[in-house]
Amino acid sequence: MTYTIKDVAKITGLSIFTIRFYDKEGLLPFVSRNKSGIREFTESDINQIKTICCLKNTGMQIKDIKKYIDFCMEGASTIDSRKKLFLEHRNKIINQINALTENLKLIDLKLEIYTSPNAVEIINEQIRIVNDEKRENCLPSRYTQITPSPSL
Structure with a gap:
């Protein structure tokens, strides 16, 4: 069974423009064309496009x-090169995940403060510390403290 570019766009979630762009950039040398010059995709082609999407979505440059695609087209003799490329990319992804995890911890800490019943007092204390630090270094402070509203 073969698929049209429209079918592949629907299956992969890519736009027809993106598929054509990938083809123009040399990422789809495995895709065949019929006698009329129209691209015809197979299941294997779609699987390779899904791999391209995975690599693109995880930050690999075109x-x-x-x-990678060139290595694939050269056959099994490039397995070591593919493995090296994927290991390097995997390490970049792990570093990104670790950085995101650290950023998420800070966001969670801030959310914990902002949802605390003592949020105003905590923020005012943080501002006091910043203002003291600025004053000790003869720097102006631009922070404003909030006066807690009286309880009703």
Whole structure:
């Protein structure tokens, strides 16, 4: 069974424009064309496009994806090169995940403060510390403290 570019767009979630762009960039050398010059995709082609999407979605640059596709087109003799490329990319992803995890911890800490019943007091204390630090270093402070509203 073969698929049209429209079918592939629907299956992969890519736009037809993106698929054509990938083809123009040399990422789809495995896609065949019929006698009329129209692209015809197979299941294997779609699976390779899904791999391209995975690599793109995890931050791999087009030039490196092209390098991977070129390795694939050269056959089994490039397994070590593919493995090296994927290990390097995997390490970049792990570093990104670790950085995101650290950022998420800070966001969670801030949310914990902002949802605390003592949020105003905590923020005012933080501002007091910042203002003291600025004053000790002869720097102006631009922070404003909030006066807690009286309880009703």
